Amino acid sequence: MLEVLIEPLQYGFMQRSLVIAILVGLLCAVVGSYLMVQRLALLGDAISHSVLPGLAIAFMVGANIFVGAFIAGVLSTMAIAWIRTRSPIKEDAAMGIVFSAFFALGITLITLIQKDNKIDLNHFLFGNILGVTIQEVRDTAIIAAIVLIIVVLLYKELLFYTFDPLGAQAVGLPTNLLNFGLMLLIALTIVASMKAVGVILVLSLLITPGATAYLLVKRLHNVMILGAVIGIISSISGMYLSYFFNLPSGPAIVLVVSGLFVIALLFSPSYGIFTNKKSDSGQLLPVLQELKQLMRSR
Template sequence: MYDLLIEPLQAEFMQRSLLTAVLVGIVCATVGCYLMVQRLALLGDAISHSVLPGLVIAYIIGIDIFLGAFIAGVFSTIVIAWIHTQSQIKEDAAMGIVFSAFFALGITLMTVVQKENKIDLNHFLFGNILSVTQSEVINTLVITLIVLVVIVLLFKELMLYTFDPVGAQAAGLPTNLLNFGLMVLIALTIVASLKSVGVILVLAMLITPGATAYLLVYRLHMMMIVGAAFGVISSITGMYLSFHFNLPSGPAIVLVAFSFFLLAFLFSPTQGLLTQSLAKTE
């Protein structure tokens, strides 16, 4: 048992991968709680898919792919807001339109680049945390710290806006700025997670740990703490399973996170499906 735990830590690439996985587990769960409470899971999906063309364009012109992804993610939120405010299209429909168009553009660009350069860019889609570099670990750490510091500093304002946007506006808070700031935090979180789980699976890490915590606790700050704990445990466990059983790391992390959600869904003391059934029969 001891060897199973220590053996992966002997390799430098696993040390970097585990550190990145822990950071991603924390930041995704923390930001994802806002998406859970506001019922905006589709927004996370929209932004995560929308970063793909930014990634590929950044690769083509030779700049940092993190920067390209972030710009594309923020730009997609601006386009969503523009369509929603300038037409009768509902926000969820605008999200679906934008993320599908951006994702299609990203896939097209990937296909063109791979034909011309004979390289594999599929790690953008599914992640490849085992190949994370020292500079990418630092980038993920910096992004995680920025996101967490902003959330701590603006916790009360974001909480009021999240639960009562009308009340927040009446209280004089800049709700439009808070909304845009939250979108930027989501985009940053997705960028930080790209190397770990990729564009397609990042939504799972944004939503699943927070949803698990949502079934267990009620207060937002406790949701963030419990969700982050599930995110970290899922990330570490998934990495160990990936190492010992030669599994793809991103999907392994997501499946572990889903397993925790399933346990909470069935056995949560207050909201569990089985515990509620047992309580009714007693």
């Protein structure tokens, strides 16, 4: 068994993939915990889709795709905030409008690039952790270090703002800056995760490890720590599945982390469907009663 685990690591691309898997699993779980607690999963989805035109334009002009993707993510965040504050459109509708427009633009630009250059850019959509380069490992490590340092330095302020935005504003915290800073952290995390799971699947790695940990522990710092462990294990496991079974790396990672979530959902000591049948029956009984009433009324 040990030989099976060690054998792929003799290759340079697997060593680079392992580093990326650890960084991305850690980063997504930490930042995604804030998204999950604030119920802003759609925002993560919006930003992840919105980075696509930025990386396409950066590729066209020969710039760093990480920079292009980050700029596009920031612009999408500003566009969502502008629509929300300057119109009666609610935030969730603004997210849907912005991310669909940015995503459509990105797909169009990628299609044009592929026609002219005869290259495959689909790994931006679905990820290819086994194809990372030394430069991409370096860029991801820099982004991860920046994000984690900011989270550590502003942990108390972000914690207060996450659970009680009105209270944070009342005590004088710069809530608008904290909100925009959190959006920047999300954008940076998505940019760092592009190569591993792609812009389409990155939302799963942002939300699912934290959601899985939330079923098992209660405090935010514990959710972050356990979520990071789950994210790292899922990324590494998906990487090995991709290597041994010739599977696409991004979907393999997402399937592993989703499987761990299902296990926690079924067997969590506090919320598990099989281990906490009292709450389960309490939820299902009213539904069955209403179904019986509907059938009798007909």
